[in-house]
Amino acid sequence: MCRIGAIKSTVPVKPKLALKLMLPQQEGHDSSGFAMVMQDLYGVFADSKEKPLLSMACTARGVQRINEYMDRHGFVQLAQWVPDVVHDQALALQAMPRYVFRTYEYPEIYQYRSQKAREDLLLDTRLALRALLAEEDDGYVYSFWPDVLTLKEIGDPAAIATYFRLWDDDCRLVAKNIVVQCRQNTNYAIVRYAAHPFFLQGYTLCANGENTFFTKNREFQIPLHRGYMGFESDSQTLLYSLHYVLHERQWPIQYFKHIITPLPYEEIQHKNDAPLLMLLRETLANLEINGPNTLIGMLPDGTMINCCDAKKLRPIVIGKTPSCVVISSEVCGINAVIPQRDVGTDIYPTERELITITNDLEITRWKQ
Amino acid sequence: MEAINTQDIATNDLAWKIEYIPERCTLCGSCVAACTFAAIAFVRVDLPHKKTKLLIRQEPSLAHCCVGCGVCEKLCPSQAIRPIANPHSRQHLLTSCSGPARRGGRSNLQRQRTVDALLVGRISQMTDPSLDAERHTFDIKAPLGRILSPDKLPLQRIGDTLTITGKTPPVRWIYPLLFSDMSIGALSTHAWEAIALAVAYLNEVCHIPVRMSSGEGGMPMKLITSDKLKYMILQIASGHFGWDRIIRTIPHMPCDPAGILIKIGQGAKPGDGGLLPESKVEHHIQHIRGVPKTTLHSPPNHQGLYSIEEAVQKMHLSLHAAFGFRVPVAIKCAASSTSVAVYNNLLRDPYNICGGFFLDGVQGGTGAANTVSLDHTGHPIASTLRDCYRAAVAQGLQGQIPLWVGGGIGMTGQAAADAFKLICLGANGVFIGKLLIQLLGCVGNEYGRCNQCSTGQCPTGICTQDYRLMMRLDIDKGAEAIVNYVLTFDSELRKLMAPVGNSSLPVGRADALISTDAAIAKQLGIQYAC
Numbered sequence: 001m002c003r004i005g006a007i008k009s010t011v012p013v014k015p016k017l018a019l020k021l022m023l024p025q026q027e028g029h030d031s032s033g034f035a036m037v038m039q040d041l042y043g044v045f046a047d048s049k050e051k052p053l054l055s056m057a058c059t060a061r062g063v064q065r066i067n068e069y070m071d072r073h074g075f076v077q078l079a080q081w082v083p084d085v086v087h088d089q090a091l092a093l094q095a096m097p098r099y100v101f102r103t104y105e106y107p108e109i110y111q112y113r114s115q116k117a118r119e120d121l122l123l124d125t126r127l128a129l130r131a132l133l134a135e136e137d138d139g140y141v142y143s144f145w146p147d148v149l150t151l152k153e154i155g156d157p158a159a160i161a162t163y164f165r166l167w168d169d170d171c172r173l174v175a176k177n178i179v180v181q182c183r184q185n186t187n188y189a190i191v192r193y194a195a196h197p198f199f200l201q202g203y204t205l206c207a208n209g210e211n212t213f214f215t216k217n218r219e220f221q222i223p224l225h226r227g228y229m230g231f232e233s234d235s236q237t238l239l240y241s242l243h244y245v246l247h248e249r250q251w252p253i254q255y256f257k258h259i260i261t262p263l264p265y266e267e268i269q270h271k272n273d274a275p276l277l278m279l280l281r282e283t284l285a286n287l288e289i290n291g292p293n294t295l296i297g298m299l300p301d302g303t304m305i306n307c308c309d310a311k312k313l314r315p316i317v318i319g320k321t322p323s324c325v326v327i328s329s330e331v332c333g334i335n336a337v338i339p340q341r342d343v344g345t346d347i348y349p350t351e352r353e354l355i356t357i358t359n360d361l362e363i364t365r366w367k368q
Numbered sequence: 369m370e371a372i373n374t375q376d377i378a379t380n381d382l383a384w385k386i387e388y389i390p391e392r393c394t395l396c397g398s399c400v401a402a403c404t405f406a407a408i409a410f411v412r413v414d415l416p417h418k419k420t421k422l423l424i425r426q427e428p429s430l431a432h433c434c435v436g437c438g439v440c441e442k443l444c445p446s447q448a449i450r451p452i453a454n455p456h457s458r459q460h461l462l463t464s465c466s467g468p469a470r471r472g473g474r475s476n477l478q479r480q481r482t483v484d485a486l487l488v489g490r491i492s493q494m495t496d497p498s499l500d501a502e503r504h505t506f507d508i509k510a511p512l513g514r515i516l517s518p519d520k521l522p523l524q525r526i527g528d529t530l531t532i533t534g535k536t537p538p539v540r541w542i543y544p545l546l547f548s549d550m551s552i553g554a555l556s557t558h559a560w561e562a563i564a565l566a567v568a569y570l571n572e573v574c575h576i577p578v579r580m581s582s583g584e585g586g587m588p589m590k591l592i593t594s595d596k597l598k599y600m601i602l603q604i605a606s607g608h609f610g611w612d613r614i615i616r617t618i619p620h621m622p623c624d625p626a627g628i629l630i631k632i633g634q635g636a637k638p639g640d641g642g643l644l645p646e647s648k649v650e651h652h653i654q655h656i657r658g659v660p661k662t663t664l665h666s667p668p669n670h671q672g673l674y675s676i677e678e679a680v681q682k683m684h685l686s687l688h689a690a691f692g693f694r695v696p697v698a699i700k701c702a703a704s705s706t707s708v709a710v711y712n713n714l715l716r717d718p719y720n721i722c723g724g725f726f727l728d729g730v731q732g733g734t735g736a737a738n739t740v741s742l743d744h745t746g747h748p749i750a751s752t753l754r755d756c757y758r759a760a761v762a763q764g765l766q767g768q769i770p771l772w773v774g775g776g777i778g779m780t781g782q783a784a785a786d787a788f789k790l791i792c793l794g795a796n797g798v799f800i801g802k803l804l805i806q807l808l809g810c811v812g813n814e815y816g817r818c819n820q821c822s823t824g825q826c827p828t829g830i831c832t833q834d835y836r837l838m839m840r841l842d843i844d845k846g847a848e849a850i851v852n853y854v855l856t857f858d859s860e861l862r863k864l865m866a867p868v869g870n871s872s873l874p875v876g877r878a879d880a881l882i883s884t885d886a887a888i889a890k891q892l893g894i895q896y897a898c
Contacts, residue, residue: 249519264505276523311499
């Protein structure tokens with residue numbers, strides 16, 4: 001089973017805090033991997049926050065092919081972070097030969113184009129790079145977006161952290177938002193793309209659960225958007241639903257909750273907006289999730305969200321201090337990160353709640 | 369040598385033989401009096417020494433053949449008489465010499481069922497929890513009505529809320545088990561009333577929103593002008609029987625009906641049209657339908673409709689308009705190799721006006737049809753349904769026109785299992801007909817038993833308009849049997865949803881199914897298991 005977590009802080013924090021959050025929950029996962037998305041970056045990428053940042057893991061040939069593609073399409077490389085990895089055979093991980101974390105300048109013509117055109121360019125470029133690397137199994141592209149960095153690897157999370165020197169105090173990766181998950185093993189094959197958090201056009205999502213309506217979700221989503229692809233994990237559909245509701249339809253966030261876990265028909269009838277809720281339920285019945293799930297999402301503006309399945313079959317808890325909010329599958333993780341907090345203020349969201357946490361750490365509990 | 373005419377009929381030529389044990393018979397006469405087909409009679413037999421004995425004998429006659437209904441056995445106080453199927457029967461052959469044979473019931477040849485080769489094989493174990501069928505809540509409803517794609521919804525964002533700014537097609541959320549269209553006429557008024565009574569009880573006492581289709585034959589005025597109309601789906605078929613009165617009553621309806629169902633074809637006899645023999649067109653049927661006493665044929669096609677576009681524009685639009693665009697209008701077709709083409713056309717129609725596609729499979733029942741149609745025409749439902757669903761998926765239109773399927777649902781007695789499997793293949797809900805009358809007491813089956821629905825001599829009082837026979841059916845007990853069955857259905861449906869971890873209907877969730885038949889697995893696109 002996955003364990004998921006997130007840290008949202010008013011001051012930039014290092015990945016080792018995320019590891020500190022996840023390692024106490026080790027009994028709940030199988031230490032088969034580590035994955036995180038960092039947003040609102042400082043440190044090495046502090047000066048290029050507006051520029052798209054490419055996160056990928058690949059072979060040497062893969063790097064060469066990516067370079068050729070980016071050159072050919074007018075992207076100019078800016079900052080780069082090359083992890084000073086620890087070569088130790090004893091470390092339990094399956095490392096890729098190269099890790100690329102680079103920011104690029106947009107192609108010149110895109111300097112004058114709209115935000116939407118740029119967003120489309122970044123998505124299409126990521127998909128093209130992914131296809132390029134897949135041709136000869138040369139690696140994986142996780143995200144290509146301004147101010148967002150993704151790191152994923154197979155193996156023991158502690159060993160992965162050692163390999164990338166994430167434990168070091170002088171680690172140059174820092175961010176105000178980190179969404180993290182510790183498990184690479186899916187129910188099926190071990191595939192790097194199956195590891196959440198997943199990312200699409202500014203939206204990040206990770207989930208702990210089994211989406212038993214995966215087939216329905218997937219079949220409905222494929223024709224909706226070219227970015228809805230892969231589907232290596234049944235949780236990916238949750239990211240695509242989030243993206244569809246907020247980005248494609250431009251609907252307010254609470255309707256995401258209404259759509260993935262609709263209210264029972266009988267309860268809808270007692271709501272003031274019953275006609276609308278029925279309309280959404282019947283139109284988007286194929287985006288409903290069923291089965292145990294709890295999810296953590298991060299929006300382009302840095303807002304974090306959390307909600308659960310309609311029967312609250314998977315755990316989640318939220319703890320806070322004046323300077324940070326921590327979300328975790330298990331409270332032991334929060335105890336490790338912010339032991340000094342007032343545990344009386346911890347939030348255990350219910351199956352009907354949608355939690356939003358803004359950049360100034362204001363927590364809203366919206367009830368369905 | 370004794371002279372004999374080879375054309376004479378013997379009881380061994382008939383499909384059913386009467387096994388009679390004179391030693392047990394008390395000669396009470398109940399069996400003879402109850403046999404609606406006059407298949408048995410008293411005979412006085414000469415014995416030696418000028419003695420005679422009274423016995424009961426089967427008539428060696430095609431006109432008065434035993435149909436195996438077993439009423440005699442049911443009534444006999446001493447188990448002295450019963451019908452037995454005769455494997456040496458020449459009856460099919462002999463009856464064909466006097467014109468096309470007709471009967472009711474289901475196909476007697478197409479008994480193999482695809483759903484029986486399917487298992488609910490994706491059970492939640494360890495990776496995710498099963499639900500508890502007794503303690504968890506389940507949300508079991510299905511749509512009837514045209515559902516729009518999300519980009520066509522008339523919504524406007526105002527601040528942090530959405531507002532509906534325009535009209536959308538009417539959609540009813542009803543129970544995924546629908547009582548199918550059996551008309552007053554095909555059914556006795558007692559049988560029809562028992563089913564309608566069960567529907568009202570299920571809705572108002574059990575709170576299970578089951579809906580019933582009227583069948584093509586009109587509705588009693590008392591029902592049309594009552595608030596129970598909201599539980600009824602009015603059917604219009606090619607004969608338009610009863611619609612003159614329905615149309616005239618629209619201004620007096622206290623509420624809208626649940627829906628309108630346009631019947632194009634019927635799975636049991638595709639392309640054969642409707643048929644109500646004169647023997648069943650009694651006075652009250654003439655009154656409801658507005659017809660004289662004559663055999664009533666509904667043509668196999670709707671006169672005046674020459675293309676599917678016309679069907680959409682003329683029938684759907686005019687029926688929508690008649691009820692102020694507040695009532696969903698759906699269409700029922702016999703399953704066919706062309707079903708996908710029909711469904712595609714309906715999905716792509718620019719008016720978004722078809723509120724449901726009802727597919728009726730070859731194993732559906734009927735009140736009267738040509739035997740050749742019953743046994744040799746039609747299409748299995750499972751692959752037709754799956755093909756339609758996948759055609760919609762390929763276009764991103766799944767769920768927009770709800771798929772309802774029927775034909776043989778509950779043939780084994782377990783309708784919930786059939787419904788669940790078909791829902792996983794893409795159906796939104798299922799409809800049942802034959803099963804309902806079997807619950808009322810119909811003894812007909814797909815092994816040639818009875819099936820005399822077309823004769824007006826139904827021994828159970830279900831498919832007849834003969835008042836003496838109708839009195840055999842206790843309306844309240846019949847309704848009670850249907851209600852109890854639906855409650856069991858509901859409970860069993862939960863017991864199938866719970867193991868796969870679903871609290872709402874898994875429409876199109878074919879990954880929940882496996883098949884032990886490789887060819888079926890391949891055709892339906894599900895996992896093969898052995």
